[in-house]
Amino acid sequence: MITTFLVLVILFFIFLWSLAWIKYYNRLDKRFGNSLWRWSFDYVVKGDRDISILDDKKFVLLRRKRNRAVTVMYFIVFFSFFILLSFVIQILFFILN
Numbered sequence: 001m002i003t004t005f006l007v008l009v010i011l012f013f014i015f016l017w018s019l020a021w022i023k024y025y026n027r028l029d030k031r032f033g034n035s036l037w038r039w040s041f042d043y044v045v046k047g048d049r050d051i052s053i054l055d056d057k058k059f060v061l062l063r064r065k066r067n068r069a070v071t072v073m074y075f076i077v078f079f080s081f082f083i084l085l086s087f088v089i090q091i092l093f094f095i096l097n
Helices: 002-028 057-096
Strands: none
């Protein structure tokens, strides 16, 4: 039970670290906005099509890095959920025994 709690604490700090990266990428370009939970291609694109690597290479590469950081954040959230369920089960076993 203590190990599971320590893993949850470590995952919480990794989650904060991933949020800091997303905030950092958001500050690099104003087109990203302030959202922490959305991938950048979820935003409304002005014009007929999305920006490709031929149009703005720097922005597209930055967008890919930011999307990777958002994906890592979601992975940490889902993994933490399973660890939290394990922790709750261990507490219930402790209470019932």
